[in-house]
Amino acid sequence: MTDVVHPLDGNAAAGPLSRLFASDVTGAVVVCGECGREGALATLALYGRGTGLVLRCPTCETVNLRLLDTGRTIHLDLRGCLRMSVRVALD
Numbered sequence: 001m002t003d004v005v006h007p008l009d010g011n012a013a014a015g016p017l018s019r020l021f022a023s024d025v026t027g028a029v030v031v032c033g034e035c036g037r038e039g040a041l042a043t044l045a046l047y048g049r050g051t052g053l054v055l056r057c058p059t060c061e062t063v064n065l066r067l068l069d070t071g072r073t074i075h076l077d078l079r080g081c082l083r084m085s086v087r088v089a090l091d
């Protein structure tokens with residue numbers, strides 16, 4: 001007999017996600033989806049100012065992160081990032 005898993009809705013992720021987005025992510029470790037370079041977000045190359053930001057890998061120049069801030073909504077695109085790890089404060 002197998003156990004049936006009933007997933008929760010996305011509201012159940014609110015706690016962990018609020019910890020992530022309340023953190024200073026400049027120290028987050030980003031792994032480039034193209035070359036595998038691993039380093040702090042602060043070491044990525046920033047292009048753009050104001051509402052649109054693009055952060056590229058300093059090794060292969062692949063876009064690792066795009067951010068668009070419209071004032072009411074922030075869009076975050078991490079397609080070029082294999083993984084981003086954020087160290088958070090303990091509760």
Ligand SMILES: [Zn+2]
Nearest residue numbers: 032035057060
């Ligand atoms: Zn890279």
